[in-house]
Amino acid sequence: MIGRWRIGDIEVANIVEYYGPTHQPEIVFPEFDRAVFAQRENELPPQHWYPGMNRLVIGIQLWVVFAGPNVIVVDTGVGNHKPRPAARMNHLNTLVPLWLEAAGVKPEKVTHVVMTHLHGDHVGWNTVFQDGRWAPTFPNARYVMPKRDFDYFKELSESGWAGDSSFADSVLPIVQAGLADFIDGQAEVADCLRVADAVGHTPGQLNFWLRSRGETGVFSADIFHHPAQILNPAWNTAFCVLPDEAKSTRLRFLDEVSSIGALVMPCHFPPPHCGFIRRHGDGFAYEPAT
Template identity: 50%
Template sequence: MIRSWQIGEARVVGLTEYFGPVHVPNLLFPAMDHNVLRALRSQFEGVHWFEAVDRLVIGFQIWILHCAGRVILIDTGVGNQKSRATPRANKLNTVAPAWLAAAGASPDQVTDVVMTHLHSDHVGWNTQLDGERWVPTFPKATYHVPKDDYSWFREFNLSGRAKDGGSFFDSVEPIVEAGLAQFVSPGDRVAGCLDAVAAFGHTPGQLNYWLQSGGRTAVFAGDVLHHPIQIYRPAWNTIVDIQPEIAAPTRAAFLERVADSGTLVLPCHFGPPNCGFIRRDGDGYAFAPAGGEPSSGLSAQDPWSGHAP
């Protein structure tokens, strides 16, 4: 699935590496209350939740940002041929390289690879197999690695506690060893157009990246929001939030900042159209999917279409 959006002078292509109803709701969200899901059925069914099989949808989104002459990937999905503990992510064999090339992000074109955090489903295409070795997929790119996440995941993996099949060693360390990594801290400007903001909790060093262009504002939100249900229940952490006591206040502050601000929010795991806006709704919030034509492919749509500025 490929869609393209215009954000001021910048253009973003959303490339869905994988999409499907896979998560058992109360396993992903220990606080799950199915009454909340059922109340949102008209918005969620077939997009964010498949009631017949009672599974929440997850998509793996790779955002490709064309901005001021740069070609920037924001998070790189699961990748091909990676050994992973989760069966649906194990040894994928997609044609993502062809999709990336169609979107103007072939290996020699990508100038920057930006990571929100270092979970295995966000770093996969950092590397690809060359014989027996994992080598950088984008040899001309600068890879922007969240500094605090790198420190935490390095210690976590070297101590042997990681259960994801070694994504740190096959998808992060080869970048550092190749001399392509640049470490990012909150407040840094990245790839000439993105401002890094702390979004700790889901992982200890997760960052959001804010883009301002042509009077428009967008934020690449990583996994501050894993599923749109968290817009309606911000206190619900996922089982994969590493620091739940930090993740929930981070999510609350994020929603407060973006609500009714006209900011396009681009998370990594939402069902189509994969991005949208947060509205205030009574004491809480609601999700408004991005506008524009569905199935637009590579022709850039206006996500603000149909939405008040």
């Protein structure tokens, strides 16, 4: 459940909340075409796709960056004991706090919690239930989130149109505790993460880039949910708020990371949960990290 990677002098760990064959491709990708998929199906790495049950393997993970004095958690998964409409996420009871500790992450030592966007499966471990309320999991951290997403999801929550209670139980308590910082045009976070706009999946989605000793990595948020989108970049997920912008962002991202050889660190990829994007003729291919 714990992996370790290096970007130059910077150590990165991933804590896997869960993964498995969970999603039918026709449902997660509204533009899914079975014939198109079949043309490159054999390029998907092993155990990324189970054709016998027609399920893609999708995961949820938290990333941790150890950079000098900073301990930075990037996205915080679903969280424990939280009501969620999807059965696979509803009232989880995992050992994520122990796995974080095993990776060298004590809650009080975390300096920053950085959110790429504010969907419920990226904010859950912001809070834990203590003394009858949702309290910050990382009490000494600054919780950094995109301002455009905060405004968007706040309006959905207040209007009753939110799809779940994640804003109320995992975002709003952070603001009320005075621990929230909003990204609205900043170029860098925590002295090491370069901020890049990745609008489309949500109105304020961001990517965060790491560079050290000539090596590059990027926390790519939900530009992709599965490597199938690298092979077929025109496929948005059903969860993309701005579909046209999501496609444009995906193509720009593919072009950039394939040109520089960056380690791509998404939230939802199957094991090994990260990898590289390579040019493949007129398109792109996925190479899992070793």
